[in-house]
Amino acid sequence: MTIERLKYINEQWEIEENELNNKPTDIVFAFGDRDTIKKADIYEKLKILYPKADIVGCSSSGNILGDSISDAPIVATAISFDKGRVEISVEDFSDTDNQCKASYQLIENLPKENLQHIFILSDGLNMNGSFLAKGANQAVTSGVTITGGLAGDGIDFEETWVIANDIASQNRMVAVGFYGESFHISSGCYAGWEEFGIYRRITKSINNIVYEIDGKPALDLYKKYLGEYAENLSANGLRFPFNIKKENEDYAVIRSVLSVDEDKKALIFAGDVPNGSFARLMKSDIDGLIDGSEMAASNIKQYNTKTALGLVVSCIGRRVILNQLSDEELESIADILGDNVELTGFYSYGELAPYSDKVLSCQLHNQTMTLTVIYED
Numbered sequence: 089m090t091i092e093r094l095k096y097i098n099e100q101w102e103i104e105e106n107e108l109n110n111k112p113t114d115i116v117f118a119f120g121d122r123d124t125i126k127k128a129d130i131y132e133k134l135k136i137l138y139p140k141a142d143i144v145g146c147s148s149s150g151n152i153l154g155d156s157i158s159d160a161p162i163v164a165t166a167i168s169f170d171k172g173r174v175e176i177s178v179e180d181f182s183d184t185d186n187q188c189k190a191s192y193q194l195i196e197n198l199p200k201e202n203l204q205h206i207f208i209l210s211d212g213l214n215m216n217g218s219f220l221a222k223g224a225n226q227a228v229t230s231g232v233t234i235t236g237g238l239a240g241d242g243i244d245f246e247e248t249w250v251i252a253n254d255i256a257s258q259n260r261m262v263a264v265g266f267y268g269e270s271f272h273i274s275s276g277c278y279a280g281w282e283e284f285g286i287y288r289r290i291t292k293s294i295n296n297i298v299y300e301i302d303g304k305p306a307l308d309l310y311k312k313y314l315g316e317y318a319e320n321l322s323a324n325g326l327r328f329p330f331n332i333k334k335e336n337e338d339y340a341v342i343r344s345v346l347s348v349d350e351d352k353k354a355l356i357f358a359g360d361v362p363n364g365s366f367a368r369l370m371k372s373d374i375d376g377l378i379d380g381s382e383m384a385a386s387n388i389k390q391y392n393t394k395t396a397l398g399l400v401v402s403c404i405g406r407r408v409i410l411n412q413l414s415d416e417e418l419e420s421i422a423d424i425l426g427d428n429v430e431l432t433g434f435y436s437y438g439e440l441a442p443y444s445d446k447v448l449s450c451q452l453h454n455q456t457m458t459l460t461v462i463y464e465d
Contacts, residue, residue, distance in 0.1 A: 089395050089464045090168045091430045093153055094137075095160035096120065101133055111168040113138040115264065117399070118145030118251055119152070119434040120162030122241045126249045126256045130162060138166055142176050144262050145251040146209045148434030149240030149404035155422035155431060156415045157407075165432040167397055170464050172268035175199055178252040179261045187216055191223025191261065198265040200229050205273040207399060207460060208236030210261040212248040212437035216296055217452035218360035220261070221440060225449045234450035235275050235460040236263075237401035238358070238438035243323060243408065245346060248437065272463040276387030277441040279342055279456045280380020281370040283331050285313065290332075290365050296357045297349070301367060305353035310345070313369055321348055326405035329455050330357075330367045339443050342370065344405055344454040346437070358438045359452040370455075374413055377406050381417045381457040385424035391463035393428050399460040400433030406455060407435045421459065429461055 092107040116138050124130065125147050134143050145164070153163040179194040181187060195206065206228065210220055217238050224234050239248035252262035266273065288309075292300035301309050311318040314328060325345035333340035343357045361367070372380075381402075400421070407414050422431060441458040443451045 089170055089397065091395055091397060092166050093430070093432070094164040094166065095153070095158060096124070096130065096162035097160055101137060101164070108166060108168055113141040113166050114169050115174050116141050116143045116164055116166045117432055118143065118162060118164040119148045119432070120145070122147040122247055122249060124161040125251065128255045131251055131255045134164060141166065142174060142264070143251060143253055144176060144209060144264060146239035146434065147241055147249040147256070148436070149242050150407050150414065150435035152400050152418060152431060152433040155418045157418070163432065165430065171270035172266060172464060175265045175267060176252065177263045177265070180257070181215070181259050181261070183214070187219035188223040191220045192227045194261050194263050195224050195227035198263060202267045202269065203229065203232050203265050204268065204271045205266045206232060206234045207264045208234060208261065208440055209250055210236070210238050211250055211259055212238030212240055213245065214259050215261065216360065217358055217438040217440070218296065221450045221452045233273065233275060233442060233448060234440060235399070235458060236440040237434065237436035237458070240404055240434060240436050243404065266462065270465040272391040274389040274391070274461050275441050276384035276459045277439065277443070277453060277456050278380045278383035278387070280376040280383070281329065281342060281372040281455055282376060283368045283370050285369045287366045287368045290361055290363055290367055293361050293363045296360050298355045298357065298361050299352060306355045307348050307350070307353040310355055321345070323408060326408045327371070329370050329405065331370050332361055332365050332367055334362055334365045341451060341453060342455045344403070358454050372409060374410055377410055378417055378420050382420050382424060384457045384459050385421045388425060388459060388461050390426065393426065394464065396429045397462040398425060398429040398431040399462070400431050401436050401439045401458045402433070403439060403455045404435050404437060406457065417457065425461065
């Protein structure tokens with residue numbers, strides 16, 4: 089595997105080091121600020137540089153290149169595999185489409201022979217991540233793992249965009265399939281948040297909208313617990329997510345509040361919060377989040393010391409708390425994974441990964457650090 093990194097500076101792509109030396113490029117991952125990545129010439133200029141490569145990417149809430157967040161409005165990573173190959177599937181959807189069915193079709197369109205892993209990128213505002221994970225799980229062949237993330241938009245929550253062998257578009261998903269026995273792919277997912285307060289029952293919800301908790305208006309109860317932090321819910325909602333646990337299930341997922349409906353006193357989450365499930369507030373600090381990142385990296389099964397690709401998807405809520413110390417999260421990962429793993433990725437509105445090595449089906453997460461490391465023989 090050979091990898092070279094690029095930054096978009098002064099309206100031009102700049103290659104940090106020309107590592108590929110005219111090798112055939114298999115795929116390019118690009119992550120960038122919303123207002124820049126949606127410009128047509130972003131994709132067009134990349135296609136000139138890598139005419140035979142698949143080009144995928146999305147808008148972000150922070151562009152990861154190496155062990156730091158880049159100042160460049162867009163970053164890209166071009167990869168040439170030694171033996172393996174990739175195929176992509178693209179699916180657009182509308183507001184009236186069955187999102188679970190669209191996600192199923194996204195995966196169903198990928199060839200199945202020698203498929204080792206799937207990495208998904210999706211519009212982060214118009215797609216319910218729970219439906220995406222459910223549909224993908226229904227279509228995937230047993231033993232094939234799925235990771236990925238929902239596109240971001242800083243802390244604005246206005247528009248998210250996806251690149252899939254074309255100029256960026258909204259209401260789009262792309263799945264990258266990795267094919268060949270030369271691939272050895274490992275993923276890690278961990279949060280680092282701490283629960284507090286008592287468990288409460290979700291007594292009225294529809295998909296990702298919660299209307300009542302313990303029979304009371306959800307927004308009123310949330311504001312009561314947040315106290316002074318309730319003044320700026322657009323940012324502070326990311327600081328205080330919920331731990332959601334279904335009855336009779338051994339594991340829980342984290343759900344962040346993306347927005348609120350003041351008229352209906354409702355909380356709108358990044359993914360589904362099932363009616364009848366139990367909810368408990370969570371909080372964290374810098375040490376807890378960095379420890380969580382280190383745990384995610386420690387879950388990676390390091391196959392060899394050859395150049396490897398590390399795809400990083402971390403939640404915008406983590407960046408809000410870490411602020412200027414966000415690079416420490418990435419540095420801690422790089423230290424554990426080793427110099428041979430080239431990191432690229434983005435801060436997201438939702439992360440897709442198996443819950444653990446015991447629960448291999450893809451789950452939608454919030455507030456987690458997720459890693460996908462791709463090794464080759």
